[in-house]
Amino acid sequence: MFTDFLYQLRSQGVLVGTGEWLGFLEAVRRGLATDVSGLYVLGRALLCRSETQFDAYDLAFAASFRGAELPEDLRAKLADWLDQAKAQNETTPPLNETRPPEELWKEFLERLKEQTERHDGGNRWVGTGGTSPYGNSGRGDGGLRIGGSSGGRGGAVQVAMDRRWASYRADRTLEVRDLELALRAIRSLKREGLVELDLPETIDATSKNGGDIEIVERPARKNQVHVVLLMDAGGSMSPHAEKVERLFSAASRAKTFKSFTAYSFHNCVYDKLYTDIEAGERIQTSKVLDQLTPKHRLVFVGDASMAPYELFSSYGWPGNESMPGIEWLRRFHERCPASVWLNPDPQRWWEHPTVSAIGRIFPMFELTLDGLRASVKKLRAPR
C-alpha cells in the first residue's frame, strides 16, 4: 500500500532499509497513525535518522500523499469538494469504525475511484462533515483525514510542503549552525582510548613488590593525528571568509587532535605562508614542509581558481621566485599523502584549468557537510 512512498523516500535520498520499513508498517498496523498528520509524524520518527533528512522526507511525503498518484481529473475534483465543503451535520453519531488503518487507506483509494460527485454528510463517500471514515472534519472514529486541519494544525501534507526543515539539510554549504556538525566530522579522525588497568604489568609489579599489590595503569591512548589547515584568504575567497573563519575556529577549539596548526595564503601556496594574516607574520613554506610527517593530515581550503600563470609560473606571485605554486602543492602532497582540498565553490564550477590541475593532486571536496564527511573518510584511508 505504501510502497510508492518507500521509493519516493529512497529517490529523495532517505535511504530507508527493510527493517525500518517493516517497523513502519507494523506501527501503522498497530494503529499508531490514524490520520495523515499522524502518518506524517510516525513516518518521520521511524524512517528518518537525522533532522538533516527531514526536508527530503517532507518532499517525499508531499509527493506521495498530495494525491499525485490519483488521476488528474479526480484529484482536481477531490480538492474542489474539500475546498468548498464545510462541516455540516454535527449531530450524526459516529460510526466507530475500527478496521485496520491499512485497510482504510486501501479502501479510501478504491472508493475515490468509484465516487463521481462531491459528497457532504452521509456515511460512505469521501467528502466533509459526514461519518464516512474518509474525508475532512468528519467524525468517523479511527478514520483518515484528507487535507483540512485538525485542532488548529495545518494539514500534514501542507506542513510537509512548507519545507520547514530545509535549513537543516546536510548537502547545503556550511552555514552558522553547520559549524558544530563540521566539527564532529573532523573529530572522527580521533582515535579515542580509555584509561585501563594494565593487568600483566600489575602482576609483574606486584610480584616484584613481594606480593604487595602494586597497581599499574596504562596511559590513555592519545589521538595521534596532527591536523594542519591551510586556508586561502582574500580575493575570490572573500565571500567565503566567514565560513572559513568558522571552520578554523571550530577546529582550533576542538582540542581533540594531537596538534592543530593553521596557515593562510593568498591565491596559492608560494614560498611563504602566513601564520597570522592580519599581523602579516609569515613563515618559510619550506620550514612548514620540513615539519610534516606521515602522521599529519593536511586540509586545504580554497576555491583553487586563479589565473593559470599564478599557478604554473615561477613568477606567478609578487615576491615568489623559487617555484611555481603547483610545485609547492605537489611537495605538500608528497610529504603528506593524507591531504584533502575543500572547495567552497559548488562542484559544477570546477571545470577550470587551475581547479582541475589542483584536483589532480589533492582529492577535492565541496565545503559542505557532505563534502567534509567524505573528506574525513579520505583522510582516514588516504589510499
Next chain:
Amino acid sequence: MSGFERFAGPRDYIADDDLLSVANAAIVLGRPLLVKGEPGTGKTRLAEAVAEALGAKLLSWHIKSTTKAVDGLYHYDVVQRLNDSRFGDRDVSDIRRYIRLGPLGQAFQADERVVVLIDEVDKADIEFPNDLLRELDEMAFHINELDETITAKHRPMVIITSNAEKELPDAFLRRCVFHFISFPDRARMEKIVRVHHPALDQQMLEAALDRFYAIRKTQGLRKPPSTSELIDWLTVLVGAGLSPERLKQDPFLGVLLKQEQDHLLFSQKRGRP
C-alpha cells in the same frame, strides 16, 4: 489503542503533539526513543516527564567521555577484590559481592517497567552506541564473570538524548524512534514560561519574549540563548523588580549571553543605529 499505556503528557512539561505521538510509538514498538535538539530544548526533562506520566521509576545514566557500554550493564570491581584478598577484610570467594549492576542492568532486573534515560549519548566514544545494540535489541546481557544471562523482566522504555556532538552509527539509528525537538516558537515558548512563572505580568512576558527572540536573531552568535536562559533571565528580571519598559536596554544580559565574544558582538551591533 486500548491495551497500551498511553503517554498523555504530564502537567508541567510542554510537549508538542508530535512528541506525544512519537513517544507513544516508541512505547508501543518497544524501541528506544532518540531525542535530539539544541541545548535547552528540554531533552532531559522529557525523560522525567515520560516517567512521571507512565508512573514509572526513572533510572538515569549520564554519559561521559570515558563511559563504556558495559558500565550501564554491570561493573566488576576487580581492584577492590584484589585489594580485599590482600588484606583479607572481606570474603572474596563470592564474586557476586564485587558485581554491581549499572542503570540498564537495574532496569532489566526491576519488577515493573521503568524508564531508562541514557543522557547525552554523543559524549561517549564513537563506538559506544554500537556496543549497546544487542542489549537494547534483545533486552538481555551476559555477565561473563558469573556466566549468567540477565533478561529484562519488563522491557524498559529507553530514552536517549543527543546534542549532536558526534555522529551516531547507522546501525544504532536504524533501531531508534527518532525525534528532533525544534526550538519552540513564540506561542509554545509562552506556555513554557507560564509553567515556570505562572504569576508573571503579561506585559512583562511579551516584552521579554520580544527581546529574547531579537537577541537570538543576532547574526553570528556562538551560543544563542535557549529556553533555560530565558527562564533564568525572567527570574532575575522579576527579582530585580524591573518594569517592562526597562527591558529595551537589555538588563542582565550576562544571563542570556554567556560568551564574551557574544557580548562584544551584540553590543557592537546594538551600538549601530
